[in-house]
Amino acid sequence: MRVLTGRPPLRQLGLDLALGLVAALGLPPFGLWIATPLALALLIHRAARGGAFWHLLAGGLGWFGLSMNWITEPFLVEPEIYGWMAPFALVLLALGGALFWAIPAGLAARLATDAPRRALAIAAALVLSDWLRGWIFTGLPWSLIGHAWIDTPLAQTAAWTGAIGLSLVTLALAVLPSLLRPLPAAVVALALTGGLWAAGLARLAQPLPPDTRTVVRIVQPNAEQHLKWDPEWAAVFFQRLLDLSAAPGPRDLVVWPETAVNFLLEDAGPVLPTIAQAAGAPLVMGIQRRDGSQFYNSLVTLNPDATVGAPYDKFHLVPFGEYIPWGDALARIGITAFAAQQGNGYSAGPGPAVMSAPGVPDFQPLICYEAIFPRHLHGLDRRPGWLLQATNDAWFGQFSGPYQHLAQARLRAIESGLPLIRAANTGISAVIDPHGRIRQSLALGVQGKIDAALPAALPETPWMRWGSAPAVLLAILALAATLVRRKRR
Known part of the structure; x- marks a missing residue:
């Protein structure tokens, strides 16, 4: 050539x-x-x-x-x-x-x-x-x-x-x-x-519009990746999630990060009342779930009465991380998805969606990798009041990956004119206003919580109309x- x-x-x-x-x-x-x-x-x-x-x-x-x-x-x-x-x-x-x-x-x-x-x-x-x-x-x-x-x-x-x-x-x-x-x-x-x-x-x-009256609590358990799925440490991290959720202070919504717990949604029944009591408000939690032979990386809303809302399933999966092309065939020789903890990999959800939780504005969920795609902000049946990114950046060390991932989340807020709440397992959790500015954050490698008023949305941006x-x-x-x-x- x-x-x-x-x-x-x-x-x-x-x-x-x-x-x-x-x-x-x-x-x-x-x-x-x-x-x-x-x-x-x-x-x-x-x-x-x-x-x-x-x-x-x-x-x-x-x-x-x-x-x-x-x-x-x-x-x-x-x-x-x-x-x-x-x-x-x-x-x-x-x-x-x-x-x-x-x-x-x-x-x-x-x-x-x-x-x-x-x-x-x-x-x-x-x-x-x-x-x-x-x-x-x-x-x-x-x-x-x-x-x-x-x-x-x-x-x-x-x-x-x-x-x-x-x-x-x-x-x-x-x-x-x-x-x-x-x-x-x-x-x-x-x-x-x-x-x-x-x-x-x-x-x-x-000036931005006045903040909403919704107080969001973001929980960052700091579950280190090499310990996250160890049964003994998983119990420690689960208790940490409960303690941070139950800490004193008003909140209208509690948010846990991606794959926050080491059990499936179908096996969570006995502990759901305990989680709901600790949260003291509706809770959005990252959890894996099973539907027949398929497994999903999901977000669900847990209501104060311990009932579970309709799940949101991550639809843009990481190739070779969350699924393997021709996965069933390759699994026979021991090749499975790198990050998936269940089955041979995750199945993809139906696509972008708007979620609801009692008493708070509707929001668009983005699980981890989905937040790097501007195009996923389009095609919704209605405009949400804010964006929620639940992520586990523990996979990517503490040098560049988590900072770049956070920066791209800030860009999604600017493009959409929507505030973004970011719950990250090991950091960086953050409250981001619709101008992309970080109002509050939790650093990498620390456990803690953020209680913050949810910023209000701006009018639809030109980019949302033109792309x-x-x-x-x-x-x-x-x-x-x-x-x-x-x-x-």
Whole structure:
């Protein structure tokens, strides 16, 4: 394939790898947002001069290798069994992500015959790549380029454009030096960044509606993953959940994290009155359940009279973590889903839904991984009053994964204009307002509770009406412009 021709020398690819690493410093836990557009500007400029596939492959290895290093952590929960897989998981994930940069960039670069237009084509292709990563192979929109802005006022742009719009802004900044002379490029970059930054500050300065009267108690038991399913420790963690739920203080709703207990819903009957009494209010709890031969990762509402509401079953499952493709066949040779504790893996629920609990506004549940998908906020039969993410981030260590997961939850609040309550087993539990700001939180590795008034929702955002279509369309138009120019020649 001609896309693969023109491989630069290894020392040049080493520089591209370094640029990808520097660009990834814009993401949590580092938060050096300016590093992302600057490093990508150099990478795109180099790729536009030839060998785009190889330059972006090396740069993507740096970006994904650093930003998704947390993928090794699940294999280190039981290192004596799975530890040997950790380096392979990191290399394969980084390589897969890098191909999502290299292939579209290599193809796009062929649409133009001069370096500036090749740079524009590459930047547009990377925007579309970020969008496609939310869909292809069930999707993995983690470490999007636009995530570098989440901790800045410019993140408020997502209320209009979504996460893909933030990637579009980043890559627009990155391509400017390849399209304009240095001074005009700097002026346009400062104007674009400054204008969106100011707009974000203006949005943040707008007063939010008064909080609701609902007081939510978030319980964080800090059940360490390597002990979570041990029968003796499971009893300790269960008592911890009860004690934190029963602590003095008013509450209208109690929230437990994903898979909070080590027993199935069908086996929980004898302890449900005890849980209901400790909660002293309706409780939303993460629990596994069985329906015939199928198992589900679920959330249920436990009412004060110990009756259980209709379950919400997680529908966007983690491939190879919660289910294995062709799982029944592979289970015969001992290959089962990594994180599922029941059966050969979980079955998927029907899709996004709105849940209810007595006396509180309706909410949309998101179990763990589901919160990284902006598209799951659409398609509901009615608008909820808030978002609830129940998660277990104990799988992903304490360096980058939990912070990136929290950042993406904040972005969902900005996109939707809805507050988000986050209950995480080992942290970071948080109350997030509809501007994506953290009001209260519990750090990683601590047990505790948060009692907080539920923030009120904002009116529906433009992004909820339009989705990512405008940003995707602009990227397509940029690609089309390079193609039109080539045809004219």
